[in-house]
Amino acid sequence: MTEAESTFASGGVVARRHGEHAPHAARDEVKISIRDATKVYAAKTGPVRALEGLSVDVREGELVCVLGPSGCGKTTLLWALGGLHELTRGQILVDGVAVKGPRPEVMGFIFQDANLLPWRNLRQNIEFPFEIKRRPVDAVRIESLLAETGLAGFETAYPRELSGGMQQRASIVRALAQDPAVLLMDEPFGQLDAFTRDEMNLLLLRLWSETGKTIVFVTHNISEAIFLSDRVVVMTPRPGRLARIFEIDLPRPRTIEMTFEPGFIALIQEIKRTVETGGRRTDVEVS
Amino acid sequence: MSQVPNELRDEIPSFEEGSQHRDHGPIDWTGMTSIRGAKSALEIGTIVALAVGVFWGIEGILRWAKTPSYVFPKPTQIVSALTTDFGIRYGHHLWVTAQEFLMGVAIGSTIGLLLAAVITQKPFVEKVVAPYIIILVTTPMLALVPFLRISLPKGLGGLGIWPIVFAVALASGPMVLINAATGFRRTDLAKIALARSYGASTFQIFRKIRFPLALPMIIVGYMVGSIFGLLTAVGSEMASASEEGGLGHQLIYFASLIQVPQFWATIVIIAALGVSIYIVFYCVGKRWASWEA
Numbered sequence: 012m013t014e015a016e017s018t019f020a021s022g023g024v025v026a027r028r029h030g031e032h033a034p035h036a037a038r039d040e041v042k043i044s045i046r047d048a049t050k051v052y053a054a055k056t057g058p059v060r061a062l063e064g065l066s067v068d069v070r071e072g073e074l075v076c077v078l079g080p081s082g083c084g085k086t087t088l089l090w091a092l093g094g095l096h097e098l099t100r101g102q103i104l105v106d107g108v109a110v111k112g113p114r115p116e117v118m119g120f121i122f123q124d125a126n127l128l129p130w131r132n133l134r135q136n137i138e139f140p141f142e143i144k145r146r147p148v149d150a151v152r153i154e155s156l157l158a159e160t161g162l163a164g165f166e167t168a169y170p171r172e173l174s175g176g177m178q179q180r181a182s183i184v185r186a187l188a189q190d191p192a193v194l195l196m197d198e199p200f201g202q203l204d205a206f207t208r209d210e211m212n213l214l215l216l217r218l219w220s221e222t223g224k225t226i227v228f229v230t231h232n233i234s235e236a237i238f239l240s241d242r243v244v245v246m247t248p249r250p251g252r253l254a255r256i257f258e259i260d261l262p263r264p265r266t267i268e269m270t271f272e273p274g275f276i277a278l279i280q281e282i283k284r285t286v287e288t289g290g291r292r293t294d295v296e297v298s
Numbered sequence: 299m300s301q302v303p304n305e306l307r308d309e310i311p312s313f314e315e316g317s318q319h320r321d322h323g324p325i326d327w328t329g330m331t332s333i334r335g336a337k338s339a340l341e342i343g344t345i346v347a348l349a350v351g352v353f354w355g356i357e358g359i360l361r362w363a364k365t366p367s368y369v370f371p372k373p374t375q376i377v378s379a380l381t382t383d384f385g386i387r388y389g390h391h392l393w394v395t396a397q398e399f400l401m402g403v404a405i406g407s408t409i410g411l412l413l414a415a416v417i418t419q420k421p422f423v424e425k426v427v428a429p430y431i432i433i434l435v436t437t438p439m440l441a442l443v444p445f446l447r448i449s450l451p452k453g454l455g456g457l458g459i460w461p462i463v464f465a466v467a468l469a470s471g472p473m474v475l476i477n478a479a480t481g482f483r484r485t486d487l488a489k490i491a492l493a494r495s496y497g498a499s500t501f502q503i504f505r506k507i508r509f510p511l512a513l514p515m516i517i518v519g520y521m522v523g524s525i526f527g528l529l530t531a532v533g534s535e536m537a538s539a540s541e542e543g544g545l546g547h548q549l550i551y552f553a554s555l556i557q558v559p560q561f562w563a564t565i566v567i568i569a570a571l572g573v574s575i576y577i578v579f580y581c582v583g584k585r586w587a588s589w590e591a
Binding site: 090093094095113115118119120122123124126128129130139140142143144169171189 | 488489491492493494495496497498502506507510511513589590
């Protein structure tokens with residue numbers, strides 16, 4: 012498998028390109044290009060191959076989910092994308108420029124468990140990146156994001172006083188206040204209950220369609236991955252390898268009801284099988 | 299009859315850790331502030347009533363038993379000993395002890411804090427210096443004062459308060475160091491990743507992530523160090539005071555003259571100093587470390 016494109020073009024239950032795009036996105040520009048990404052950690056028990064020869068392109072304005080069980084190198088991939096990790100082999104290009112370190116003006120992270128600083132209140136948390144970058148705080152932008160995420164009025168609350176969903180919304184505001192072109196999201200809703208998760212997914216899709224960000228979203232939740240994505244990159248663990256890429260042609264805007272439809276459930280089963288067999292199945296029907 | 303367990307009856311079901319004690323963070327780990335504070339009028343009223351009861355109760359027992367004041371002075375005698383000639387008997391000495399304490403803790407804690415920040419950056423350095431820190435923490439530094447009187451350079455005055463300031467610094471510094479080091483060693487990878495993702499420099503990471511993360515433990519270090527410092531200051535004065543005196547010196551002086559009410563008055567002043575330290579760090583902990591449950 013040399014090109015990610017060929018992988019999805021040749022198969023997948025829903026390999027048809029869908030027509031409805033967010034109107035602002037220039038869909039076919041490649042924003043992120045991952046080439047033969049390989050990461051080997053030197054652990055005490057010997058080298059750990061976290062990521063093995065992964066190649067994927069992400070187009071501008073696209074929402075791609077990276078899906079797989081724990082230990083398949085999802086977070087490793089995301090940290091490498093964000094310049095927090097160095098790859099052992101291969102490279103990652105963002106806007107055609109190789110990633111060599113953090114690029115805060117282009118990329119914003121959203122972490123597991125919100126990752127707010129507990130000694131700062133909500134407003135101070137959101138202003139944290141401005142302080143690091145030594146830039147004036149964009150109060151107008153923060154104000155409108157707070158209103159949009161339903162956090163207005165909680166500016167002086169400390170993280171421990173907020174619910175898990177509110178904390179994660181605050182962390183989304185923190186990232187979006189910087190207006191990065193790319194959002195890297197690392198299982199952001201993994202700790203939330205199913206109801207809050209649905210709510211957050213809908214909020215994310217709304218913000219995405221309004222802002223046109225390119226989003227790489229890591230998750231181990233199949234349903235969440237399908238619900239959000241344009242494409243789902245399925246990976247297998249140890250070493251983290253590309254199993255298959257699924258095109259998701261569910262119409263947008265998406266609703267929770269879609270997740271109960273037979274086609275959706277069939278796709279969940281299909282992806283589950285892919286993870287279990289490591290993507291080696293060759294008898295998939297092309298629809 | 300109801301079989302509902304009493305302690306659960308009206309509690310909101312929750313298994314959240316520390317939901318009961320979220321007030322002062324790791325200061326509680328020292329056991330210093332883990333006492334529940336009184337809030338209601340009934341609680342405060344009872345505290346005041348108990349204090350009055352203890353005071354007059356002891357007074358009554360001692361009067362009834364006709365205990366001589368050199369065996370055990372009556373509370374009213376201690377109060378009058380405390381308020382008579384306060385300036386001459388205690389004021390000057392309180393000032394001397396306070397100077398030794400404040401200068402010693404300031405010097406010791408600053409050095410301890412800086413050393414903690416430096417050595418925790420390199421695990422190798424930390425391991426190499428660890429034995430010396432343990433020795434400094436465990437050795438009672440007031441034992442050094444007679445030696446310091448002989449050996450300190452002339453400029454620092456072997457007879458003045460400086461030997462005691464040194465001893466206080468040596469007693470409080472390692473306490474701050476050992477606790478602050480525990481704080482600085484707490485590395486939260488996710489928070490460092492967060493700061494790095496916004497392009498933070500190593501110094502910014504220290505100032506905005508590592509230091510605030512360590513702050514609760516640093517406050518603990520200051521509290522424990524200050525209490526050790528007061529102990530060392532008073533003990534050093536008892537063992538080897540300068541001609542300036544000090545509260546510890548006054549204890550020995552009043553004891554030798556069998557002025558027991560004055561002796562107890564001095565104890566009351568030292569206890570008040572200790573409680574003041576407690577209150578200061580209680581407030582500091584509440585303000586700066588309450589985010590940590």
